[in-house]
Amino acid sequence: MPEGPSIVQLKEIVAPFTGRKITAMAGNSTIDQGRLLNKKVLAFRSWGKHFLICFKGFSLKVHFLLFGSYLVNATKDRPLRLGLTFSKGSLNFYAAAIKFIEGDIEGQYDFTSDVMNDDWNPKKALAKLKENQQTLVCDALLEQEIFSGVGNIIKNEVLYRARVHPLSRVGALPAIKLKELVRETRKYSFEFLEWKRQGLLTKHWLAHRKKTCLRCDLLLSSAITGTKKRRSFFCNNCHQLYE
DNA sequence: TATAATGTTTGAAC
DNA sequence: AGTTCAAACATTAT
Secondary structure (H helix, E strand, O other), X not given: OOOHHHHHHHHHHHHHHOOOEEEEEEOOOOOOHHHHOOOEOOEEEEEOOEEEEEEOOEEEEEXXXXXXXXXXXXXXXXXXXXXXXXXXXXXXXXXXXXXXXXXXXXXXXXXXXXXXXXXXXXHHHHHHHHXXXXXXXXXXXOOOOOOEOOOHHHHHHHHHHXXXXXXXXXXXXXXXXXXXXXXXXHHHHHHHHHHHHXXXXXXXXXXXXXXXXXXOOOEOEEXXXXXXXXXXXXXXXXXXXXX
């Protein structure tokens, strides 16, 4: 359930718990759960795929990895990782990686690299890309220090829209194409969020897990690509390979 | 029902 | 000592 936009949606869903005190904790998380008792949530924040629950002096970082999930005011038949009970309602995490972060969140995260953040800085992303000339674009898009929050779906959809072959070298892309990639990554991430809210995300996939190219009507290629070894879907006809 | 998948960290092996 | 790689984790739609 990861990728940045899904975490932004989670923030929206739990917003009513802001300012609430935790009255009980449960679950198999090995963190010092007692520390959370009677603590008031100051804010829910996020950085890429990191979901952050901020308290005075520390924060709780929740990462959903590949299979993590959450339920609000509900439980399911799976081992509970961490359950937070508020005076009115509860927030339950399953199969997530959870840790404390000490001190103020500011300074520990560079929010200008988060594609969903108001402080997102496309120029910085572009500059970082230019420092990675040899990197394949399929890897570069998944680089959290450059595009925090981008996952495999966003990668595939952005490359399809920009018509860039996943095995292209960053350094081989014309400057204008590189800019387009950065712009499209931000744009698609917000479309992802909107479609996710509507429950129509998968309906709008153009490339990810698709079999045929909507532009060419040809079969899409599906291959594990890059050093990150994640699957890419691309059309050998309309995705341009820059090398 | 077997498989693949919206992901990252860790520690062994080169 | 730097780099690569498999393992581990853990769930569910297709």
